Amino acid sequence: MPLPDPAPRKLIHMREIICHAYEREDDLWDLESYLADIKTYGFDNNDRGRIEAGEPIHGMWIRLTIDADFVIHAVEATMDHTPYNFCTRIEPDHQKLVGAQIGAGWNRKVRELLGGTHGCTHMREMLGRMATVAYQAVYGRKRRNGEYVDTLDEPKTKPFMLDGCHTWASDSEVVKMEYPEWYTGPESKGAAE
Numbered sequence: 001m002p003l004p005d006p007a008p009r010k011l012i013h014m015r016e017i018i019c020h021a022y023e024r025e026d027d028l029w030d031l032e033s034y035l036a037d038i039k040t041y042g043f044d045n046n047d048r049g050r051i052e053a054g055e056p057i058h059g060m061w062i063r064l065t066i067d068a069d070f071v072i073h074a075v076e077a078t079m080d081h082t083p084y085n086f087c088t089r090i091e092p093d094h095q096k097l098v099g100a101q102i103g104a105g106w107n108r109k110v111r112e113l114l115g116g117t118h119g120c121t122h123m124r125e126m127l128g129r130m131a132t133v134a135y136q137a138v139y140g141r142k143r144r145n146g147e148y149v150d151t152l153d154e155p156k157t158k159p160f161m162l163d164g165c166h167t168w169a170s171d172s173e174v175v176k177m178e179y180p181e182w183y184t185g186p187e188s189k190g191a192a193e
Contacts (some may be wrong), residue, residue: 014038021137031064033126047084056081058122070102089119105129
């Protein structure tokens with residue numbers, strides 16, 4: 001359902017972040033993200049001169065190559081459009097991510113390696129979103145291939161998404177339906193004890 005009709009208004013700024021995940025033939029994954037900031041009006045910029053309406057202020061790409069355990073093997077970062085040419089000097093610093101693992105504490109790790117003056121706010125924003133894309137892609141393939149299936153013969157580990165959002169709260173109806181053994185709400189095994 002779309003949002004209700006807004007009050008009369010005029011578009012001023014657009015930010016677009018697009019993320020894609022690619023399964024490679026060598027059993028690795030490429031996660032790519034693009035960020036663009038665009039104004040609907042032109043303005044003067046001390047470094048670039050005039051930035052016209054519709055021309056990106058920010059236009060940035062980042063690619064992470066990961067394995068099925070979410071360990072980063074390679075990083076490519078490029079800034080095609082920045083408000084200052086100086087911004088592009090930080091591109092090589094993204095190599096600090098090689099060897100890091102996407103998972104619990106990912107955003108903290110990104111801030112540790114690329115936070116503040118050691119990185120770019122916009123690139124960090126993309127990196128945060130890429131973690132979700134990685135999980136969607138890798139676990140999607142594992143499910144399709146039968147690699148990520150809980151069976152009665154194997155000890156179960158807590159599914160990674162539990163307690164990560166409202167829907168996957170361990171006491172939610174969704175968990176009761178999808179993972180009853182991890183359900184902690186009313187009528188759970190633990191509640192009766």
